[in-house]
Each structure stands twice: as structure tokens, then as C-alpha cells.
Amino acid sequence: AQTVTQSQPEMSVQEAETVTLSCTYDTSESNYYLFWYKQPPSRQMILVIRQEAYKQQNATENRFSVNFQKAAKSFSLKISDSQLGDTAMYFCAFYAPNYGGATNKLIFGTGTLLAVQP
Amino acid sequence: ETGVTQSPTHLIKTRGQQVTLRCSSQSGHNTVSWYQQALGQGPQFIFQYYREEENGRGNFPPRFSGLQFPNYSSELNVNALELDDSALYLCATSGIGNTEAFFGQGTRLTVV
Numbered sequence: 001a002q003t004v005t006q007s008q009p010e011m012s013v014q015e016a017e018t019v020t021l022s023c024t025y026d027t028s029e030s031n032y033y034l035f036w037y038k039q040p041p042s043r044q045m046i047l048v049i050r051q052e053a054y055k056q057q058n059a060t061e062n063r064f065s066v067n068f069q070k071a072a073k074s075f076s077l078k079i080s081d082s083q084l085g086d087t088a089m090y091f092c093a094f095y096a097p098n099y100g101g102a103t104n105k106l107i108f109g110t111g112t113l114l115a116v117q118p
Numbered sequence: 119e120t121g122v123t124q125s126p127t128h129l130i131k132t133r134g135q136q137v138t139l140r141c142s143s144q145s146g147h148n149t150v151s152w153y154q155q156a157l158g159q160g161p162q163f164i165f166q167y168y169r170e171e172e173n174g175r176g177n178f179p180p181r182f183s184g185l186q187f188p189n190y191s192s193e194l195n196v197n198a199l200e201l202d203d204s205a206l207y208l209c210a211t212s213g214i215g216n217t218e219a220f221f222g223q224g225t226r227l228t229v230v
Contacts, residue, residue, distance in 0.1 A: 004160075033217050043206060045161070045221035091160050095217060105151065105174055106210075106219060108160030 002027045004094050006109035013082045014117050020067075021077045021112045023092030032096040034068065035106070036077045040088040048090070051075065082116045089113050121145060122211050124222035131229050136197045139225045141209035143190040147220070148213060149173070150192040152184060155206040155224070167192055196227075204229045 003026045013019035025034070036048040051059045051068050058066050063083075067076045079086055092109040121144035131137050143150055149168045153161035163176035167186035181197040190211070196203055206226050210219035 037221075042223060043226075044223040045208060045210070047218060047220075050217065093160075097217075105163045105166060105176070106153075106161070107163070110158075110160050 002029070002094055002096065002107050004092050004107050004109040006092055006112050008112045009110070010113045010115070012115045012117060013079075015082055015084060017082055018078060018080045019082055019114065021079075021090050021092075021114065023075045023077070023109055025073050025075065025092070025094050027073070027094065027096060029096040032094060034066075034075045035093040035095070036064070036066070036075075037091045037093055037108075038086075038088045039091060039111070045091070049077065079114075084116050084118060087114060087116045122147075122209065122220050122222040124207075124209055124225050126225060127223065128226045129228070131199050131227065133199055133201060133229055135199050136195065137199060137227060139194040139196075139207050139209075139227070141192045141194070141211070141222055143192070143211040144220050146213060147211035148190050149211060150186055150190065151210045151212075151219065152192070152194045153208040153210065154178070155208060156202075157205070161208055164194070199229045201229050203227065 005024045032053045034051045038046045038048050049061045063080045065078045089111045091111045093106045123142045125140045151166040152164040155161040164178050165175040166173045170186045183195045185193045206224045208224045210221045212219045
């Protein structure tokens with residue numbers, strides 16, 4: 001079975017500082033994708049960044065970057081120059097195209113609540 | 119905004135009742151997935167629909183059922199509501215084989 005673990009229930013960072021959110025996963029699949037989603041108080045899940053397992057290079061989207069360690073099954077999110085609008089719940093998610101018969105089944109971690117302090 | 123709309127946004131039901139939640143798909147997205155997110159938890163996959171047929175199901179009992187319509191909009195039906203069904207219900211749409219899912223804002227269901 002695929003599992004996603006986020007061991008930091010809550011994190012806090014000062015505005016303009018850098019913060020790293022941790023995620024580990026377990027799978028026997030070789031072809032999979034990893035995601036970080038942001039869920040603000042508005043509840044809508046927003047995709048922050050995506051990483052394909054076959055790609056060696058870590059994904060980057062503006063202030064957001066990942067550290068993908070495939071052998072260690074680790075997928076951390078780094079947020080640089082934190083902004084007040086980054087305050088949200090962050091979920092790490094896993095997707096394997098051939099798992100479970102459902103094309104777009106996402107497996108989520110329990111989330112990390114990030115608070116950006118002014 | 120993702121173009122995925124869910125209705126209603128909030129709902130209160132009594133234990134034993136039935137409820138229908140709705141999701142309109144983003145244009146061009148023929149796959150819809152439903153997730154249940156209990157308070158303080160990550161979303162759990164309920165099921166997925168593709169071309170009006172169920173295309174995968176999570177660990178949820180048969181009283182959770184769904185429909186997808188020709189315009190790709192979808193319904194989630196829950197019969198015989200239980201207190202533990204209280205949660206945020208999210209739908210997500212995507213093109214088949216597309217790894218990016220677009221989420222709606224969710225329906226907050228409270229069962230009393």
C-alpha cells in the first residue's frame with residue numbers, strides 16, 4: 001500500500017524567511033508523481049508544485065522548490081521569502097498511474113499547518 | 119479560481135438522512151474524483167468517474183454512490199448518514215491521464 005507521512009503538524013516562520021516542510025512516502029511503484037498542495041482557509045486545494053519520479057532535477061516554481069530524494073523516499077518543500085499569504089495547510093500527495101485502477105487517485109498526507117508571522 | 123464549482127457550500131443533515139452533493143467540471147475535464155476530508159486530516163479518496171462510469175473506488179461503503187452526467191458534472195450521494203460522515207467533501211476534475219487535478223472549494227457536511 002502507498003502511504004504518505006507528514007511528521008510536522010504545525011510550523012511557523014517569520015515573513016521573508018525560509019521554511020522547509022517535510023514529507024516521506026512509501027511505495028513499490030517505479031512510475032509516480034509527487035505533489036504539494038496548499039489549502040488556505042477558503043478550503044480550495046491549490047497545486048503548488050509537482051515532481052515526476054523519473055526526473056532527477058528538483059522542481060521549482062518561483063519561491064517554491066522541492067528536495068526530492070528518491071532513494072530515501074523523501075519529498076520536502078522549501079518556501080523562500082515567506083509571505084503572509086502563504087499561511088495555509090500544506091498537503092503532500094502521491095499519485096501512481098497504475099495503482100488502484102483509478103487514473104487520478106491522490107494519496108494525501110495529514111498536512112502541515114504553516115503560519116507566517118509578520 | 120479553478121473553474122470547478124461545488125454546491126452547496128455548507129449543509130446540515132440529521133443522522134439517517136440522505137444527501138446529494140454536486141460538482142461542476144472544469145471545461146474539457148472528463149474525469150471527476152471525490153474525496154472526504156475529516157477535520158484535521160488529509161483528503162481520502164472515495165471514488166472516481168470517467169465517461170459516466172465508476173473508474174476506481176476507495177475504502178468507502180456502498181451507501182456512498184455517485185453519478186457523472188454527459189456534461190461531466192457529477193453528484194455524490196450518501197445514504198443513511200452517520201455522525202462520522204461529517205466532513206469536507208472535495209471534488210477534483212482532470213483530463214484522463216492528466217496528472218493535475220483541479221479542486222472545487224468543497225462542501226462542508228455536518229451530520230447531527
